[in-house]
């Protein structure tokens with residue numbers, strides 16, 4: 128009942144949710160800086176409300192986040208103490224290219240990440256780098272309209288050229304786009320897209336998706352050319368979709384909703400647009416404009432591995448019942464067999480085994496779980512300790528399910544990075560008090576607090592899990 132010896136245990140963060148320092152070191156403004164907390168967040172991240180500048184009526188949590196910009200040494204030291212083998216993090220594009228379309232990168236930004244990677248290696252931690260985790264320089268949005276514009280491919284290519292060369296020998300695991308399928312659900316946060324009155328939003332989203340898919344293939348090509356040791360993965364928000372009943376209508380609906388996410392991985396892993404997507408796009412009149420060389424690029428440069436986030440399974444029904452459950456960025460039918468987190472997300476450990484099997488059956492490539500965890504409110508006890516047994520229970524059950532998929536089903540899994548090993552800003556709600564960490568950060572939803580780090584009970588538990596290579600889950 129064992130994981131392989133080189134199994135990569137660790138944790139995952141994203142620049143915009145932890146770094147802060149939004150205007151330091153020559154960094155340019157990015158879409159993710161402008162997503163406020165509160166009632167307007169949803170309209171902003173979905174591209175319905177244009178927010179291209181800060182205003183006094185909103186609080187923007189990414190400006191400071193947990194200030195990892197100034198604390199990364201202390202934070203990586205804590206990750207090392209837990210025994211991390213890998214640390215998944217992302218690069219803020221606008222630190223390297225503040226505007227996005229410059230020729231020359233910002234040396235201070237490059238150096239910042241170089242220092243982080245060196246710090247990781249000091250402890251034998253392998254960095255796993257997401258090239259873009261939802262972020263896009265604002266200049267590229269204002270001047271070019273974000274990923275709806277084909278020119279974005281070239282700007283992304285420049286970024287890849289620079290970082291692959293500069294970090295050769297320091298980084299060998301790369302992810303091209305975080306949760307690439309989120310372009311469908313949060314197009315401003317995911318791809319810098321705001322919609323104009325009356326335009327066909329679906330058409331815009333799939334055109335932008337096409338640009339990202341081509342950019343991802345180009346990234347894989349360059350990564351391999353620069354260093355044959357580089358391994359490049361795609362990354363999508365996973366979670367198998369269950370039919371609410373065995374009514375064939377429910378089953379067919381579940382297949383269709385599953386395909387909305389698999390579409391991206393079908394292209395990135397198999398190297399071409401699947402027939403079902405081509406047919407549907409044609410029917411709806413939303414087939415993206417493609418260039419001659421795109422087909423060849425997609426075919427020649429598929430990803431080496433498939434990474435995904437898993438928080439919950441999803442469920443669909445066709446009987447017009449609108450009893451919905453929340454979930455990672457979008458809601459689906461409420462599954463009566465499951466329990467739910469404080470934020471209403473279903474908790475379904477077996478769903479992780481099911482998802483791992485579905486994805487592996489479909490692609491037959493190595494998989495990597497790069498996000499999984501429980502967002503919860505943590506209340507310190509009278510001694511200031513956080514006994515987060517609820518988090519330990521959640522993770523224990525998910526790790527067990529993952530172990531079953533590996534050991535009993537033979538799924539080829541490279542590693543597991545839990546989401547937010549240190550408390551950070553929530554992507555969906557912008558809250559700080561939706562915590563995932565093993566490490567508590569003293570900061571609240573309004574930006575109050577000392578930013579002091581302290582270890583939760585789960586810190587010691589995860590340390591044991593890693594030390595025993597997943598055998599000791601008690």
Ligand code: BG6
Nearest residue numbers: 141306455502552553554555556
């Ligand atoms: C994924 C993202 O959507 O889920 C992360 O890749 C995000 O950036 C995570 O933080 C958890 O979602 P939330 O909304 O609880 O932060």
